[in-house]
Amino acid sequence: MIELDARRLMCPMPVIKTQDIIKTLASGDNVRVTCTDPGVMQDIPAWCRINGHTVVSSEEIDHEFILTIEVGPN
Amino acid sequence: MAIQRKAVALISGGLDSLLAAKVMLEQGVHVEGINFYTGFCVEGHTHAIRKKDKVKPKRNNALWSAETLGIKLHIIDIIEEYKDVLINPKHGYGANMNPCLDCKIFMVGKAKEWADENGFDFIITGEVIGQRPMSQRKETMPVISAESGAEDRLLRPLCALNLPETLPEREGWVNRDELYGFSGRTRKPQMALAEKFGFDDYAQPAGGCCFLTDKSYSVKLTDLWASRGKRDYEIDDIMLLKVGRHIRPKPHFKLIVAREEGENNFLQGYRKQFITLRTMSHKGPLTLLDGTANDEDLELASKIVARFSQGRDADVVDVEVTENGVNKSFSVQPLKSDEIQEAWRV
Numbered sequence: 001m002i003e004l005d006a007r008r009l010m011c012p013m014p015v016i017k018t019q020d021i022i023k024t025l026a027s028g029d030n031v032r033v034t035c036t037d038p039g040v041m042q043d044i045p046a047w048c049r050i051n052g053h054t055v056v057s058s059e060e061i062d063h064e065f066i067l068t069i070e071v072g073p074n
Numbered sequence: 075m076a077i078q079r080k081a082v083a084l085i086s087g088g089l090d091s092l093l094a095a096k097v098m099l100e101q102g103v104h105v106e107g108i109n110f111y112t113g114f115c116v117e118g119h120t121h122a123i124r125k126k127d128k129v130k131p132k133r134n135n136a137l138w139s140a141e142t143l144g145i146k147l148h149i150i151d152i153i154e155e156y157k158d159v160l161i162n163p164k165h166g167y168g169a170n171m172n173p174c175l176d177c178k179i180f181m182v183g184k185a186k187e188w189a190d191e192n193g194f195d196f197i198i199t200g201e202v203i204g205q206r207p208m209s210q211r212k213e214t215m216p217v218i219s220a221e222s223g224a225e226d227r228l229l230r231p232l233c234a235l236n237l238p239e240t241l242p243e244r245e246g247w248v249n250r251d252e253l254y255g256f257s258g259r260t261r262k263p264q265m266a267l268a269e270k271f272g273f274d275d276y277a278q279p280a281g282g283c284c285f286l287t288d289k290s291y292s293v294k295l296t297d298l299w300a301s302r303g304k305r306d307y308e309i310d311d312i313m314l315l316k317v318g319r320h321i322r323p324k325p326h327f328k329l330i331v332a333r334e335e336g337e338n339n340f341l342q343g344y345r346k347q348f349i350t351l352r353t354m355s356h357k358g359p360l361t362l363l364d365g366t367a368n369d370e371d372l373e374l375a376s377k378i379v380a381r382f383s384q385g386r387d388a389d390v391v392d393v394e395v396t397e398n399g400v401n402k403s404f405s406v407q408p409l410k411s412d413e414i415q416e417a418w419r420v
Contacts, residue, residue, distance in 0.1 A: 016151045046137040051146050
């Protein structure tokens with residue numbers, strides 16, 4: 001599992017960071033993104049849908065928003 | 075079998091870029107979107123700051139456009155490179171601090187670089203002649219094409235019939251007869267085309283998609299540069315210009331006073347970087363002090379902050395000032411409304 005810390009970044013920066021790390025990963029890899037901007041709960045799933053990746057889980061824990069993404073086919 | 079040509083579309087999240095991309099998709103072109111993040115985009119984070127905006131469904135309109143079109147979207151961080159565009163615009167500013175023409179040239183140039191690196195044939199934008207007073211005029215269209223380096227690989231599907239043929243048209247990659255000749259500030263042709271394509275939930279930002287076109291924001295940016303004696307900024311600077319009341323009672327410091335709970339929460343993230351003021355005896359906003367301040371300045375700042383607290387009519391309000399983890403307390407009488415000078419408000 002690759003960890004991405006996107007705390008304190010405001011959208012769309014967490015989306016950009018997610019996009020940039022996914023570029024370096026292979027299909028089937030998983031990345032867990034931790035954010036503090038609630039906007040990621042809409043923006044990261046939307047970005048994943050249009051780019052062919054899957055949000056495996058998303059949850060809010062202590063004001064942090066954590067999404068796990070499975071990288072789709074390149 | 076004909077090769078499917080590939081176009082990269084500048085997607086802002088507004089209607090025009092949505093339509094331009096759709097027109098190309100209708101012609102069988104493979105389209106992917108590109109969206110640039112300058113730090114001044116109205117899209118995105120501002121919605122997350124103010125609590126009052128949370129009643130509205132929150133979405134990033136560039137992502138929404140891409141999803142509606144069924145295309146990929148590449149979001150590119152250009153914060154650092156954009157500084158030179160804003161600080162030294164060759165073609166100058168618009169009505170406020172908006173370097174629209176230089177901005178468009180820069181973005182089309184970046185899209186051209188991306189297209190070259192990724193094997194795309196041409197670039198499309200949602201520009202319409204006469205739509206914007208600075209960057210979207212008949213005279214500026216060839217300037218953007220030339221200075222961006224895109225030349226005749228830049229196609230504007232919505233106003234192409236008012237412009238010379240471009241390479242994609244000459245080569246038959248797209249059919250010129252199925253492009254459009256929109257012009258002027260009217261939105262009716264775009265709205266009719268949106269209806270034809272079945273788009274009914276598109277974004278219609280009242281003030282455009284960039285904070286630099288906003289007068290109040292531009293005044294704050296100019297004030298920031300004047301107070302520092304240099305035209306430069308970091309991302310935190312430009313974020314903070316979007317938040318709170320900005321009050322500069324002395325040339326060497328200003329106060330950023332949260333206006334509501336969402337801004338209060340947002341400013342909390344900056345507590346370690348700034349001197350902070352908080353009213354202790356009464357409920358009140360979190361305030362950041364940007365600059366340097368001696369005890370006399372801190373007392374004045376405390377009186378101002380007290381004015382914006384629930385103790386505004388009290389004889390004494392206790393204010394805690396924190397700098398580098400060290401607390402100081404001030405018991406002050408809040409300034410009266412007319413003692414907050416109009417010239418202090420940035």
